[in-house]
Amino acid sequence: MAKLLINTERKLSKISKEIYGHFSEHLGRCIYEGIYVGEDSPIENVNGMRTDVVEALKAIKVPVLRWPGGCFADEYHWEDGIGPKEERKTIINTHWGGVVEDNSFGTHEYFELCRQLGCKTYVNGNLGSGTVREMSEWVEYMTFKGVSPMAKLRAENGHEEPWKVDYFGVGNENWGCGGNMTPEYYANEYRRYQTYVRDYSQHSMDPQEHIKPSILKVCCGPNVDDYEWTRGVLETCFRHSEGSPHGFMDGLSLHYYVHPEGWVKKGSATDFDEKVWYKTLSKALYMDELIRRHGAIMDEFDPNKEIAMIVDEWGTWFTVEPGTNPGFLYQQNTIRDALVAGITLNIFNKHSDRVRMANIAQIVNVLQAMLLTEGDKMIKTPTYHIFDMYKCHQDAQLVESWIDTKTIGLEEEYMVPNLTESVSIGEDGKLHITVTNLSVEEASEIDAVIDCRVSSVTGEIVTGEMHEMNTFEDPGRVQLQKFDAVEMNEKGLRFVAPPCSVLHLTVEMA
Amino acid sequence: MQEGQRYCRKCLLREMDEAEYFKNMYDYIARLPHEDKVSDEEYERRLSICKGCDYLLQGMCRLCGCYVEMRAVMKVRGCPDIPDRWKA
Ligand code: SF4
Numbered sequence A: 001m002a003k004l005l006i007n008t009e010r011k012l013s014k015i016s017k018e019i020y021g022h023f024s025e026h027l028g029r030c031i032y033e034g035i036y037v038g039e040d041s042p043i044e045n046v047n048g049m050r051t052d053v054v055e056a057l058k059a060i061k062v063p064v065l066r067w068p069g070g071c072f073a074d075e076y077h078w079e080d081g082i083g084p085k086e087e088r089k090t091i092i093n094t095h096w097g098g099v100v101e102d103n104s105f106g107t108h109e110y111f112e113l114c115r116q117l118g119c120k121t122y123v124n125g126n127l128g129s130g131t132v133r134e135m136s137e138w139v140e141y142m143t144f145k146g147v148s149p150m151a152k153l154r155a156e157n158g159h160e161e162p163w164k165v166d167y168f169g170v171g172n173e174n175w176g177c178g179g180n181m182t183p184e185y186y187a188n189e190y191r192r193y194q195t196y197v198r199d200y201s202q203h204s205m206d207p208q209e210h211i212k213p214s215i216l217k218v219c220c221g222p223n224v225d226d227y228e229w230t231r232g233v234l235e236t237c238f239r240h241s242e243g244s245p246h247g248f249m250d251g252l253s254l255h256y257y258v259h260p261e262g263w264v265k266k267g268s269a270t271d272f273d274e275k276v277w278y279k280t281l282s283k284a285l286y287m288d289e290l291i292r293r294h295g296a297i298m299d300e301f302d303p304n305k306e307i308a309m310i311v312d313e314w315g316t317w318f319t320v321e322p323g324t325n326p327g328f329l330y331q332q333n334t335i336r337d338a339l340v341a342g343i344t345l346n347i348f349n350k351h352s353d354r355v356r357m358a359n360i361a362q363i364v365n366v367l368q369a370m371l372l373t374e375g376d377k378m379i380k381t382p383t384y385h386i387f388d389m390y391k392c393h394q395d396a397q398l399v400e401s402w403i404d405t406k407t408i409g410l411e412e413e414y415m416v417p418n419l420t421e422s423v424s425i426g427e428d429g430k431l432h433i434t435v436t437n438l439s440v441e442e443a444s445e446i447d448a449v450i451d452c453r454v455s456s457v458t459g460e461i462v463t464g465e466m467h468e469m470n471t472f473e474d475p476g477r478v479q480l481q482k483f484d485a486v487e488m489n490e491k492g493l494r495f496v497a498p499p500c501s502v503l504h505l506t507v508e509m510a
Numbered sequence B: 001m002q003e004g005q006r007y008c009r010k011c012l013l014r015e016m017d018e019a020e021y022f023k024n025m026y027d028y029i030a031r032l033p034h035e036d037k038v039s040d041e042e043y044e045r046r047l048s049i050c051k052g053c054d055y056l057l058q059g060m061c062r063l064c065g066c067y068v069e070m071r072a073v074m075k076v077r078g079c080p081d082i083p084d085r086w087k088a
Helices: A051-059 A071-075 A107-117 A132-143 A149-156 A183-195 A227-238 A274-301 A335-350 A382-393 B009-015 B018-031 B040-051
Strands: A002-014 A021-023 A064-067 A091-093 A099-101 A120-125 A167-170 A216-219 A251-258 A308-316 A355-361 A371-374 A377-380 A397-403 A419-425 A431-437 A444-450 A454-463 A486-488 A492-497 A501-509
Touching: A002 A419, A002 A431, A021 A308, A051 A107, A051 A371, A051 A377, A064 A107, A064 A167, A064 A355, A107 A120, A107 A132, A120 A132, A132 A149, A132 A183, A167 A183, A183 A216, A183 A227, A216 A308, A227 A251, A227 A274, A251 A274, A251 A355, A274 A308, A274 A335, A308 A335, A335 A355, A335 A382, A335 A419, A335 A431, A335 A454, A335 A501, A382 A419, A382 A431, A382 A454, A382 A501, A397 A431, A431 A444, A454 A486, A454 A492, A492 A501
Parallel strands: A002 A444, A021 A064, A021 A355, A064 A120, A120 A167, A167 A216, A216 A251, A251 A308, A308 A355
Antiparallel strands: A002 A397, A091 A099, A371 A377, A397 A419, A419 A431, A431 A501, A444 A492, A454 A501, A486 A492
């Protein structure tokens, strides 16, 4: 019997809904085919956006969407993607599969997509190969209200009103595809570029808009365990920065992917054994150490945690599905992905004092996707169902919890705890408990001791044999199911978490 | 973790050996159970339709991202276009 202790009196931090954010890049079939099919497509759409995809994403309450990359961001020239579509530049997307990019999805289409989804916007600018002027004018084009050359151009292209840019990334992976820079060199470039990411809301007549900066600036942070990058960038950004709050940035990014067999070989998404199962999950758990150690460096510079850690690329990354373009990064998604998602989101919740946005890679058809499409067909992946289940935590209050675990696994290097958990009090006033059982074969009986009286409980679960997945031939194999095997008692709850499961209990407190 | 610290997705593509990828794909097709594959005539018929299709790009169908030599061999797969171009 495992004990789960929950202290609802001890409220720790707010779980920003943006932790449940997503990422969409001009890569493979994420944007084109996956989201955008054009207005003339036989596939049902609204202003070119697939209706089935938008509806499915609205149901999981997508809070924020990062675009246009990724690596693509540092070669993207926004002027190519505005104006009449037939006049837009056609280029070859050399990063991803060598396919033609006709720029039919550009700035206006991105904001239209976010409007349909009802989500916040996170635009990633080009520092690697773009100019300061280009970045500055893009921000002006998107956000300037009033008379200016860029605002005029926007109006000529059909959008009189400015849009709201909630987050702006100043470069992407500048240690790699975004320019192969050193931390010091990038940080100096960051300081210069971000100066011209102007906050035009300061010109607004609305007094409310003066209270907080309107655009939150995201500085390119480390890849995986590159602590030297984190320190180097922060040192340079904080030097001579008096008068400018927290090193000119509101967020510092972190990228970390789980590839079971390593960077070069990665491993199959669907064909794996129990050893690889535990290896994968242990690599997912490594996210906790990365957040703690990068967070400790951030604490030295920013003890009040004003800079958000933004994990704007994370998820599983396997060898592509056999017979598909390797540059498209198209992979299937199994119960193992559901566990990786559940484990990682529990980690983010527990670090929500520092981690205030995360964007799983990517939203449709690429890497650990929510949805897979083929022509007019669409399927929901096991990961989709985890995001559906965990949406209860969006903007909820994390409360103190602790679970009694034992160490399981098959190889010494990749042992894992059998359970993980996180608990919050939602905006609905209810207690939300999410638990993952990492064991391939062993169920866990859990005795939840809660410091208040429980008046009712409902549950839902995603579980199955570790290889189970949804396919176009069998789209409903893995689903969110009702979980009602929960017993209420005077101390709290008792329930059994089946092997390979992620579950969510909603508790009403008396 | 021994993974390279400053490698990104783009670096990987540059390093990819295409010839090896295609060899693996043909090995995979050869290993597929006979009952999952279409007949030789049907395979050739599907491929000839792909050859005349605008969505074909360097052996790949742009609509689904699959190399058509792989996709066309599988019984359960259809052509992703609307309507399905392989359906006679
Ligand atoms: S599968 Fe269909 S759409 Fe794709 S190339 Fe072949 S015929 Fe064209």
